[in-house]
Amino acid sequence: MKLGIFGGTFNPPHTAHLIGAELVREKFYLDRILFIPTYIPPHKEQPEISPAARMRMLHIAIEDNPYFQLLDLEIKRREISYTVDTIREIIAKNPGDSLYLIMGTDQALEFREWKEPETLLTLLEFIIVTRPGFDRERIDKILRGKAQFFELNIDISSTMIRNRIKDGKSIRYLIPKSVREYIIANGLYRWND
Template identity: 40%
Template sequence: MKKIGILGGTFNPPHIGHLWIAEEVRIRRQLDEIWFIPTWTPPHKETVILDASHRLKMLQLAVKGNPYFHVNALELEREGTSYTYDTVKELTVKYPEAVLHFIIGGDMVAYLPKWNRVDDLVNMIHFIGVSRPGYTLDTPYPVDRLEIHPLDVSSTFIRNRLEDGETVRYLLPDAVMNYIKENQIYGYREP
């Protein structure tokens, strides 16, 4: 049976923190692959700033070259609000031989009680909770806690720096940075 790690998010934009978490979890939990699943509209956020086609393309560029990383666009194809339960249900039907591990940060571990059908989810998948500065991994739900060295970077931080004309070099894969420049997104200005 293949052990698959799932990392969901808006990836607005995908950055080194996403890649770092995915690689650490893959190695330390001996997963065969990591599937990045970009959301159309997450239930816990008001809006997604950037069109899904740009986010998907940047994510594909970000994971290119890592044979263990793959992008799965099923939530984008489904459109609408993305509930983890619906995604996991679809994946378990399509890939019945896979053992699914859903990777979440400390912020989402704290939010688990508010997740749609979380009591059903914990019977379908294994949660891996990754430490994040300012958040605890304590929860009444079964979560495999994984302490990793934090990279204190976020998509919001990157977007704000881009809008302010500040450098984000080394925070994004070069291919993602080039895509942002070429498409003049996030209010990009040369620093």
């Protein structure tokens, strides 16, 4: 089985996450995309929204796609989440499967700062979701030619959504309706609608 590994804070999950995952799945003939929210990301500030709330939003966002699966491996660890530890756990549970780590160009450019990058290069392949104008040669060098590239030109980010909420602006169509309703119902990101 070909498994796409899509980790992140998903704070909140948005339509670019979902569209990107679906298009990557189709283009690279992946059997399933495993969404893995971090407990505490090693290279970012800890999210103000609880891991349980981020898990719930992600569950709501992907529940109607039979090719998407939510894994709580990193949430259950209740510590800083390192990709290499998660990949080892997935390999142990799915021996013989081919793993493809899906990430953006920013993460790819920081890859050498990750825990055990050399080990990761031996365990899986990489699918880099890019925007126009990225430095392919630099990423190829960092990932030693193990990267495949997929261009996605959708300018939506979780930071943008959080800022729009704080500024009282609409987030309609930027995130799934069910996630928007969850955010409003639970007053997340200081929603005051």
